[in-house]
Amino acid sequence: MKSLEDLKKIRNEYAAKLAMREHHNDYHIIVGMGTCGIAAGARKIVNKFAEELANKNLYNVSLTISGCMGECDLEPMVEIINAQGEKVICVKVTEDDVTKIVEETIIGGKPVTCLTKENL
Amino acid sequence: MAIRTQIVVCGGTGCMSSHSKEIKEQFDKVLKDLDLDKEIAVFQSGCFGLCEKGPVVVVFPDETFYGHMTVNDVEPLCKEHLLKGRIYDKKVYREATLEEKAKVRKFREMNFYARQERIALRNCGIINPNEINEYIGHDGYLALGKVLTEMQPKEVIEVIKASGLRGRGGAGFPTGLKWSFAEKNPGPKFMICNADEGDPGAFMDRAVLEGDPHSVIEAMTIAGYAIGANQGYVYVRAEYPLAVERLEIAIKQAYGYGLLGKNILNSGFDFDLEVRLGAGAFVCGEETALMASIEGERGMPRNKPPFPANQGLWKRPTVINNVETLANIPVIILKGAEWFTSIGTEKSKGTKVFALGGKINNTGLVEIPMGTTLREVIFDIGGGIPKGKSFKAVQTGGPSGGCLTTKHLDTPIDYDNLIAAGSMMGSGGMIVMDEDNCMVDVARFFLDFTVDESCGKCTPCREGTKRMLEILDLICDGKGTMEDLSELETLANTIKDSALCGLGQTAPNPVLSTLANFRDEYIAHVVDKQCPAGVCKSLIKYYITDKCIGCGMCARNCPAGAITGKIKEKHVVDTKVCIKCGACKASCKFGAIITK
Numbered sequence: 001m002k003s004l005e006d007l008k009k010i011r012n013e014y015a016a017k018l019a020m021r022e023h024h025n026d027y028h029i030i031v032g033m034g035t036c037g038i039a040a041g042a043r044k045i046v047n048k049f050a051e052e053l054a055n056k057n058l059y060n061v062s063l064t065i066s067g068c069m070g071e072c073d074l075e076p077m078v079e080i081i082n083a084q085g086e087k088v089i090c091v092k093v094t095e096d097d098v099t100k101i102v103e104e105t106i107i108g109g110k111p112v113t114c115l116t117k118e119n120l
Numbered sequence: 121m122a123i124r125t126q127i128v129v130c131g132g133t134g135c136m137s138s139h140s141k142e143i144k145e146q147f148d149k150v151l152k153d154l155d156l157d158k159e160i161a162v163f164q165s166g167c168f169g170l171c172e173k174g175p176v177v178v179v180f181p182d183e184t185f186y187g188h189m190t191v192n193d194v195e196p197l198c199k200e201h202l203l204k205g206r207i208y209d210k211k212v213y214r215e216a217t218l219e220e221k222a223k224v225r226k227f228r229e230m231n232f233y234a235r236q237e238r239i240a241l242r243n244c245g246i247i248n249p250n251e252i253n254e255y256i257g258h259d260g261y262l263a264l265g266k267v268l269t270e271m272q273p274k275e276v277i278e279v280i281k282a283s284g285l286r287g288r289g290g291a292g293f294p295t296g297l298k299w300s301f302a303e304k305n306p307g308p309k310f311m312i313c314n315a316d317e318g319d320p321g322a323f324m325d326r327a328v329l330e331g332d333p334h335s336v337i338e339a340m341t342i343a344g345y346a347i348g349a350n351q352g353y354v355y356v357r358a359e360y361p362l363a364v365e366r367l368e369i370a371i372k373q374a375y376g377y378g379l380l381g382k383n384i385l386n387s388g389f390d391f392d393l394e395v396r397l398g399a400g401a402f403v404c405g406e407e408t409a410l411m412a413s414i415e416g417e418r419g420m421p422r423n424k425p426p427f428p429a430n431q432g433l434w435k436r437p438t439v440i441n442n443v444e445t446l447a448n449i450p451v452i453i454l455k456g457a458e459w460f461t462s463i464g465t466e467k468s469k470g471t472k473v474f475a476l477g478g479k480i481n482n483t484g485l486v487e488i489p490m491g492t493t494l495r496e497v498i499f500d501i502g503g504g505i506p507k508g509k510s511f512k513a514v515q516t517g518g519p520s521g522g523c524l525t526t527k528h529l530d531t532p533i534d535y536d537n538l539i540a541a542g543s544m545m546g547s548g549g550m551i552v553m554d555e556d557n558c559m560v561d562v563a564r565f566f567l568d569f570t571v572d573e574s575c576g577k578c579t580p581c582r583e584g585t586k587r588m589l590e591i592l593d594l595i596c597d598g599k600g601t602m603e604d605l606s607e608l609e610t611l612a613n614t615i616k617d618s619a620l621c622g623l624g625q626t627a628p629n630p631v632l633s634t635l636a637n638f639r640d641e642y643i644a645h646v647v648d649k650q651c652p653a654g655v656c657k658s659l660i661k662y663y664i665t666d667k668c669i670g671c672g673m674c675a676r677n678c679p680a681g682a683i684t685g686k687i688k689e690k691h692v693v694d695t696k697v698c699i700k701c702g703a704c705k706a707s708c709k710f711g712a713i714i715t716k
Contacts, residue, residue, distance in 0.1 A: 001377045001378045001379065001385065002378065002385070002386050003385060003386055004265040004268075004269055004385055007256065007261055007262065007265050007385070008262070008265075010253055010256045010257070011256050011257055011259065011260075011262065013253075013257070014253045014254055014256060014257025015257045015258070016257075017254070017257060018246070018247065018254060018257045018258060020123075020125075020126050020180050020181045021126060021128070021180045021181075021246050023183075023226075023228060024181065031205070032205070033203065033204050033205035034204065034205070035204070038203075038204070046124055046159075047121055047122070047124065047159055049124070050121070050122040050123065050124035050159065051121065051122040053122070054122035054123075055122070062181040062182075063124055063181065064181060064182045064205070065202075065204075065205030066205040066206075067204060067205050067206040
């Protein structure tokens with residue numbers, strides 16, 4: 001390593017990796033992973049989220065999984081909570097929805113537009 | 121596939137000794153079996169601090185804290201938490217009280233962590249100590265970069281001076297002032313890190329070296345630049361094999377990145393760093409003895425002055441800083457002196473790490489802002505005294521410190537308040553004692569330690585502490601007199617005034633402070649020939665009270681055959697045969713056996 005710039009390059013690369021161990025408040029995404037969720041493909045959804053967030057360098061989001069959310073025939077279900085604590089529960093989420101949520105809401109800051117129990 | 125979850129397995133010495141290495145390997149295996157190894161990463165960190173709950177595993181980003189993990193818990197944990205999103209209830213951490221128990225807290229919101237402010241321990245438990253990139257990712261070596269590219273050595277010293285940082289090893293000497301003394305002298309100069317941590321019960325320096333070795337390397341390089349030293353030594357005891365191993369890996373990585381060695385970051389500044397192993401003598405933590413040991417001499421202190429800043433290692437100007445002191449330096453450089461002075465009290469800035477031990481629920485490492493009260497540390501963070509027993513005393517500062525009692529509980533902790541209360545900060549050991557501890561016995565324990573560790577160079581320490589120990593032995597045996605008590609005090613004060621180094625000068629402190637705060641216990645031993653706490657064997661006798669239902673458990677457990685009695689009738693202890701081991705009292709389920 002020859003200069004401070006080289007050091008900062010490594011810093012930025014690894015700060016991203018470490019971000020998961022910090023406290024996040026911007027967005028919290030919870031994917032339901034009960035047996036019903038898994039059967040409906042929730043694991044793919046979780047991994048799609050992880051991939052999208054990593055590809056787009058979004059580290060202000062905490063992505064976790066939970067048990068059954070209760071509406072088993074609407075799985076995979078994803079709960080999205082913003083910094084103000086407002087919740088939206090998306091139902092029958094597909095991998096395309098994941099891309100849309102990440103681009104429109106997490107990056108764009110717009111409200112989530114997805115299938116919910118109400119507009120189904 | 122991207123990593124969605126990171127699992128941190130504690131790799132501190134405490135957790136390692138309860139098989140955290142095997143737990144980590146089991147995680148690797150199970151994740152592979154469950155086909156999760158591409159989504160979930162596992163690594164070992166340094167100490168999390170809550171050693172009581174070890175081995176510790178924390179799952180991020182959920183921040184779920186699992187304690188007392190075993191190899192067999194790994195598979196169910198993975199299946200529950202990582203596959204199905206349910207907390208593995210069997211080992212998840214819950215607070216002690218009923219109302220707090222209901223909800224599982226994130227680890228940073230637990231009572232133990234929420235009140236702490238982690239500066240020296242900022243990376244411990246969060247980064248992989250064997251991975252320099254993770255340290256850099258947490259702003260590591262940026263302070264060094266800033267110092268080498270933007271600051272003059274004198275400016276660096278001014279920042280440290282302005283921060284009010286004082287040495288964390290015991291005496292609390294202002295760090296910036298120490299640096300400025302050495303800076304004025306001509307080179308070659310040396311920079312030493314004192315990692316010879318010897319106080320019984322203190323392990324914060326080990327935790328920093330094991331969990332965040334690069335912070336010490338970075339700080340030493342900064343210090344070397346500030347004082348004009350091109351060679352540094354870390355003096356660490358060989359009794360810390362894991363710390364030595366991780367430090368050596370870290371030094372190698374820093375050399376590999378050009379953050380040690382010639383022309384660091386193209387600034388023209390050279391700095392080399394070597395590890396020197398000590399054999400674990402307590403006195404080698406004293407700076408002049410430490411330097412003698414590095415030089416290859418016998419580890420014995422010498423008179424000061426000349427102070428090391430003028431004439432230290434190989435008679436050259438030398439600065440010696442403690443591990444925890446150094447761990448604060450990079451953060452101070454990055455965030456500024458003003459930020460640091462906003463934490464703490466008027467004369468003691470920043471935070472201090474304490475090693476909580478003894479009769480306390482949450483044994484472990486805590487880092488608190490100066491000015492936090494003893495009560496907050498012991499009862500709020502430490503979780504209070506186990507088994508509903510009552511608090512009696514807390515020993516701070518190890519064998520050089522003293523015992524503080526309930527009347528000191530609301531004292532804000534800082535260097536000056538602790539000295540005013542008759543103890544000292546020391547390196548930050550904090551041993552809590554309850555009603556079952558005999559204070560005379562405690563004083564004897566610490567004195568026994570200093571007698572063992574005295575190097576023998578000066579008479580007051582070599583002979584004086586030994587004589588004091590003999591008097592304490594007499595008192596504990598019930599053979600002490602009131603004259604012995606006054607002689608003990610005279611001896612203690614004489615040694616305090618006349619011993620050569622810090623070890624001898626502070627060795628009588630445990631005796632003096634217990635004499636001041638618990639004189640009645642000494643008098644009970646001398647006059648009434650009784651040990652109120654029921655610890656000193658010569659002064660106690662075991663009795664069986666009427667609560668005895670005659671189950672015979674005590675008789676079966678007595679190794680000396682001193683207990684007799686018919687089944688379903690009250691048993692009796694033959695005090696002539698009894699060896700006072702306490703096995704009967706421990707085995708009795710009805711609390712029928714008492715000591716008096």
